[in-house]
Amino acid sequence: MRVGVLALQGAFREHIMMLEALGVDALAVRKPEQMGELSALIIPGGESTAIGKLMAAYGFYDAIRQQHGAGMAVWGTCAGAILIASRIIDALPDQEPLRLMDIEVRRNAYGRQVDSFEADLDFKHLPDGPFRGVFIRAPWIEQVGESIEVLATHDGRVVAARGEGVMATTFHPELTGDPRVHRFFLDQVVGS
Amino acid sequence: MTEKTTPQTGTLRVKTGLAEMLKGGVIMDVVTAEQARIAEDAGAVAVMALERVPADIRAAGGVARMADPGKIEEIMNAVSIPVMAKCRIGHFVEAQVLQAIGVDYIDESEVLTPADEEHHVDKWQFTVPFVCGCRDLGEALRRIAEGAAMLRTKGEPGTGNVVEAVRHMRTLTDQIAWLKGLRPEQLYAAAKDLQAPYELVKWVAENGKLPVVNFSAGGIATPADAAMMMQLGCDGVFVGSGIFKSGDPAKRARAIVEATTHYDDPDVIARVSRDLGEPMVGINISEIPEAERMQERGW
Numbered sequence: 418m419r420v421g422v423l424a425l426q427g428a429f430r431e432h433i434m435m436l437e438a439l440g441v442d443a444l445a446v447r448k449p450e451q452m453g454e455l456s457a458l459i460i461p462g463g464e465s466t467a468i469g470k471l472m473a474a475y476g477f478y479d480a481i482r483q484q485h486g487a488g489m490a491v492w493g494t495c496a497g498a499i500l501i502a503s504r505i506i507d508a509l510p511d512q513e514p515l516r517l518m519d520i521e522v523r524r525n526a527y528g529r530q531v532d533s534f535e536a537d538l539d540f541k542h543l544p545d546g547p548f549r550g551v552f553i554r555a556p557w558i559e560q561v562g563e564s565i566e567v568l569a570t571h572d573g574r575v576v577a578a579r580g581e582g583v584m585a586t587t588f589h590p591e592l593t594g595d596p597r598v599h600r601f602f603l604d605q606v607v608g609s
Numbered sequence: 610m611t612e613k614t615t616p617q618t619g620t621l622r623v624k625t626g627l628a629e630m631l632k633g634g635v636i637m638d639v640v641t642a643e644q645a646r647i648a649e650d651a652g653a654v655a656v657m658a659l660e661r662v663p664a665d666i667r668a669a670g671g672v673a674r675m676a677d678p679g680k681i682e683e684i685m686n687a688v689s690i691p692v693m694a695k696c697r698i699g700h701f702v703e704a705q706v707l708q709a710i711g712v713d714y715i716d717e718s719e720v721l722t723p724a725d726e727e728h729h730v731d732k733w734q735f736t737v738p739f740v741c742g743c744r745d746l747g748e749a750l751r752r753i754a755e756g757a758a759m760l761r762t763k764g765e766p767g768t769g770n771v772v773e774a775v776r777h778m779r780t781l782t783d784q785i786a787w788l789k790g791l792r793p794e795q796l797y798a799a800a801k802d803l804q805a806p807y808e809l810v811k812w813v814a815e816n817g818k819l820p821v822v823n824f825s826a827g828g829i830a831t832p833a834d835a836a837m838m839m840q841l842g843c844d845g846v847f848v849g850s851g852i853f854k855s856g857d858p859a860k861r862a863r864a865i866v867e868a869t870t871h872y873d874d875p876d877v878i879a880r881v882s883r884d885l886g887e888p889m890v891g892i893n894i895s896e897i898p899e900a901e902r903m904q905e906r907g908w
Contacts, residue, residue, distance in 0.1 A: 424633070425633070425870050426632070426633040426634045426654060426870060427629075427630055427631075427632060427633060427634075428629045428630055428632060429633070430632070431629065447870065447871060447874075462629075462630045463630050463631075463632070463633070463634070463654070464630065464631070464634060464654040464655070464690055464691075466649060466652065466689065466690060467634055467652040467653065467654045467690075467866065470651075470652040470866075471652060471866070471867070471870055474867065495630070496630070507689065509649070509689060524689060525689060528711075529691075529711045529712075529713055530627055530691060530712075530713035530714065530737060530738065531618065531619070531708065531711060531713075531736045531737050532618065533618065533623045533626070533627065534616045534617060534618045534620075534623060535616065535617055535620055535622060535623055536614075536615075536616035536617070537614055551622055551623065551626055552623075553623065553626040553627050553629075553630055554627065554630075554691065554713070571616075589626060589629075592622065592626055592629060593622075
């Protein structure tokens with residue numbers, strides 16, 4: 418299985434390291450033509466505005482939608498969760514989501530960096546107890562569509578969810594060294 | 610089942626985590642809300658809110674201090690990306706003020722006039738993360754020991770001359786490679802030579818990298834400058850005077866963002882470097898008296 422990590426900006430190296438530790442062939446994707454043979458694509462954390470602008474400039478919007486339509490699973494973490502949503506609250510006027518997943522996401526939902534936090538989460542289907550969620554100027558998922566399964570909440574807000582061939586986490590499993598969410602994505606979302 | 614703990618803010622992981630999210634990006638100096646919006650629109654990952662860019666601080670002379678909080682708030686209200694602001698080296702009350710108004714990162718910066726010629730701010734006392742400048746590995750590790758969650762090589766701010774940024778980045782890389790080649794019993798003397806804590810020296814020797822994200826700063830003025838610093842191994846770039854002291858800031862800002870992402874693709878760098886208008890006027894480092902070189906500030 419070959420998994421791409423969108424490497425335009427942000428914490429893409431950490432996702433690649435996590436995937437390689439799980440024995441997966443991981444590819445840093447900087448151009449749309451690199452996406453041909455991918456089983457899945459991870460859109461990492463970073464600044465959603467910066468990543469979105471670079472995606473638009475290099476033709477990623479159409480390419481990702483097309484590959485996703487052809488079976489490529491997509492997981493968005495933090496900024497990535499914002500980008501794959503159907504609707505963004507508090508988006509910049511020209512900020513367009515990919516609309517791959519029937520969720521509505523609120524940017525910078527918890528406030529500024531001084532409000533960034535880490536907390537234990539009960540992540541559905543994961544073995545071995547709580548998962549440490551690292552939330553950095555994080556969004557939350559304000560609403561989910563009928564086809565979407567909620568995987569984790571924090572303080573009553575949805576922070577992880579999945580649909581067919583898509584997953585969103587508003588926190589950063591790539592920063593914790595704990596591979597359980599990555600394994601869940603590879604086993605349960607890719608090829609589902 | 611492991612017990613769940615209460616949520617925590619201001620942890621090292623949360624502080625370094627924001628720096629991780631900025632990687633591969635460009636942080637731009639801005640002095641007005643309008644400039645901040647131009648930077649955000651060009652794809653900046655954060656802005657540095659200032660009253661004057663380093664080139665103007667250099668020209669004005671006198672004592673350079675933290676910006677007016679009202680000015681910083683104006684910029685915070687104008688954009689949705691993280692906003693950083695500078696305090697003077699060792700000026701912990703300026704840092705307290707910046708934390709109180711809610712900036713996302715504090716830059717304890719040699720661009721401003723130092724407030725303490727012996728001590729830097731004890732950064733562990735703060736919830737907000739700090740970025741600090743360094744010219745070599747010893748300075749980098751001393752800042753990390755004080756609680757810095759992100760580093761930037763200093764370069765020489767406000768010059769539009771990349772030569773010092775290159776010198777500092779190469780120095781760091783060479784020293785990390787040197788440490789990596791030492792035997793465990795040699796690390797104690799290495800710590801003494803570097804004037805850095807042994808535990809951090811050992812960590813770098815074992816891991817072959819810095820424990821925090823390191824950007825390049827101080828003199829980057831063109832897309833090719835930014836891409837060169839990325840190829841030399843930094844995690845991202847700060848562009849100070851280089852953007853808003855140039856002829857077409859919006860276009861140059863966007864070009865530097867693209868060159869930073871595609872730093873190893875000369876075709877992209879060539880394309881974005883075309884027709885950018887006048888770059889900022891540069892200064893040769895030898896023309897700056899040693900006492901006026903900002904990189905010498907910090908201990």
